[in-house]
Amino acid sequence: xxxxxxxxxxxxxxxxxxxxxxxxxxxxxxxxxxxxxxxxxxxxxxxxxxxxxxxxxxxxxxxxxxxxxxxxxxxxxxxxxxxxxxxxxxxxxxxxxxxxxxxxxxxxxxxxxxxxxxxxxxxxxxxxxxxxxxxxxxxxxxxxxxxxxxxxxxxxxxxxxxxxxxxxxxxxxxxxxxxxxxxxxxxxxxxxxxxxxxxxxxxxxxxxxxxxxxxxxxxxxxxxxxxxxxxxxxxxxxxxxxxxxxxxxxxxxxxxxxxxxxxxxxxxxxxxxxxxxxxxxxxxxxxxxxxxxxxxxxxxxxxxxxxxxxxxxxxxxxxxxxxxxxxxxxxxxxxxxxxxxxxxxxxxxxxxxxxxxxxxxxxxxxxxxxxxxxxxxxxxxxxxxxxxxxxxxxxxxxxxxxxxxxxxxxxxxxxxxxxxxxxxxxxxxxxxxxxxxxxxxxxxxxxxxxxxxxxxxxxxxxxxxxxxxxxxxxxxxxxxxxxxxxxxxxxxxxxxxxxxxxxxxxxxxxxxxxxxxxxxxxxxxxxxxxxxxxxxxxxxxxxxxxxxxxxxxxxxxxxxxxxxxxxxxxxxxxxxxxxxxxxxxxxxxxxxx
Numbered sequence: 206x207x208x209x210x211x212x213x214x215x216x217x218x219x220x221x222x223x224x225x226x227x228x229x230x231x232x233x234x235x236x237x238x239x240x241x242x243x244x245x246x247x248x249x250x251x252x253x254x255x256x257x258x259x260x261x262x263x264x265x266x267x268x269x270x271x272x273x274x275x276x277x278x279x280x281x282x283x284x285x286x287x288x289x290x291x292x293x294x295x296x297x298x299x300x301x302x303x304x305x306x307x308x309x310x311x312x313x314x315x316x317x318x319x320x321x322x323x324x325x326x327x328x329x330x331x332x333x334x335x336x337x338x339x340x341x342x343x344x345x346x347x348x349x350x351x352x353x354x355x356x357x358x359x360x361x362x363x364x365x366x367x368x369x370x371x372x373x374x375x376x377x378x379x380x381x382x383x384x385x386x387x388x389x390x391x392x393x394x395x396x397x398x399x400x401x402x403x404x405x406x407x408x409x410x411x412x413x414x415x416x417x418x419x420x421x422x423x424x425x426x427x428x429x430x431x432x433x434x435x436x437x438x439x440x441x442x443x444x445x446x447x448x449x450x451x452x453x454x455x456x457x458x459x460x461x462x463x464x465x466x467x468x469x470x471x472x473x474x475x476x477x478x479x480x481x482x483x484x485x486x487x488x489x490x491x492x493x494x495x496x497x498x499x500x501x502x503x504x505x506x507x508x509x510x511x512x513x514x515x516x517x518x519x520x521x522x523x524x525x526x527x528x529x530x531x532x533x534x535x536x537x538x539x540x541x542x543x544x545x546x547x548x549x550x551x552x553x554x555x556x557x558x559x560x561x562x563x564x565x566x567x568x569x570x571x572x573x574x575x576x577x578x579x580x581x582x583x584x585x586x587x588x589x590x591x592x593x594x595x596x597x598x599x600x601x602x603x604x605x606x607x608x609x610x611x612x613x614x615x616x617x618x619x620x621x622x623x624x625x626x627x628x629x630x631x632x633x634x635x636x637x638x639x640x641x642x643x644x645x646x647x648x649x650x651x652x653x654x655x656x657x658x659x660x661x662x663x664x665x666x667x668x669x670x671x672x673x674x675x676x677x678x679x680x681x682x683x684x685x686x687x688x689x690x691x692x693x694x695x696x697x698x699x700x701x702x703x704x705x706x707x708x709x710x711x712x713x714x715x716x717x718x719x720x721x722x723x724x725x726x727x728x729x730x731x732x733x734x735x736x737x738x739x740x741x742x743x744x745x746x747x748x749x750x751x752x753x754x755x756x757x758x759x760x761x762x763x764x765x766x767x768x769x770x771x772x773x774x775x776x777x778x779x780x781x782x783x784x785x786x787x788x789x790x791x792x793x794x795x796x797x798x
Contacts, residue, residue, distance in 0.1 A: 287718065685708045
């Protein structure tokens, strides 16, 4: 008996929990992308989203010699093209990686390898940030658990999967880095955090609410604690001024005075400058402001001046980034896009993938709020809650509201699960089951499994608005055959536009971008209206080809079925449209005579 115990005790001692956790993390990372998906991305540029395709189109144009400041996509709504609001600061590293790999693999494979490597490199950086941020305060086991949760959280993984060259992953890194700087406090972290906020603004304005919350957190901290919190507040304000050189680096001098509601421009630079000035004013008057009330008064005065100036400078932007969108485009395009849909709409359509995205955010926000008032390292949990709750609220209304917030789930989950594991041997009954349920609720694969189960139980409804049909129609197999036709302008469903630009020499009328309202209108009216509507758009835009997706017909804009839908079904034929046979393609194509 004694001998058996003596043999087994060293065996248990040799089990390295850290090593086991790292092995699980490594396995999760290795299985993140299916081999077929990796190979498809490398060899055929198979990308997850229309935005990824359009990003690669812009990178190709840059590598082909289009000017750094020239962000017009000339094959989109020709002949004038559509000016993009996307940042060249994102295009540059992707283009650089393609140039680096081209001498080794050739340009086509270099593009595919870059589409795989770029998001994986960013995922590695994100995991490193998660690990260091948690280890610094909770130790290595909690840090490894946090990284494990990151590899299991669906909302994170979709932003770092192979082919994801859009800018959302960079936004996640910038705002997550800002949050870690808020946790650390001090002048240097404040400077870095402000610089990351400026970088986020230069990349895109989607994370603006989180930047505003970070600024309010630092201002509120200064109001409550006074001089002890001043360095971080001042550093953030000074770091935010980096928005000016970043703006100049990506914006043509001739456009420096032009206001845009959807990109870094004078109205948003006003906010950056005002934030810097407010921090300097508070620092300069800090010695005279001996009470929290006095500090609050100055902060409120600065904030009021900042918002008032913005309203006077850009009143159109108070209504959001789409001030020129027509009711037709809003109803038949914007409100049908998944990322603009609400949680109730996902449930009504029985698109159960929402279960993999949203509930974990609610659990993490609740756990962070509870921990913010109990236990150690309350500042970290307060910052995490600060960024999680807006995601819960915004994400309920629009799915894209969770894109940044979900990155904070691992920051909460690692310490909470570690604490639960440490306490589990001493818990009994409801408390033990509660700890286990909370831990499971913070691991994304639990919710992914629930989403898959719900889809399996409702197979006919799980397709919602037929996303599988959409994938089939904009996939390389469907679109690439179009390249064999002589170049011309194609009228095709909005969601196919970026794939046509990426895989063919053709131009397109419509693609899912709000700056091209005439093109979006032309597609909606052409594919959803009468024969006269279609002919009018064909003449207006010098269209050479019509392409339709049988599984995703256009919305009917009249009481009768749209002309293009009946044409696609083979119910009618007209002499001015000549059918084009494209073997292997899921699309129906006609040449305009």
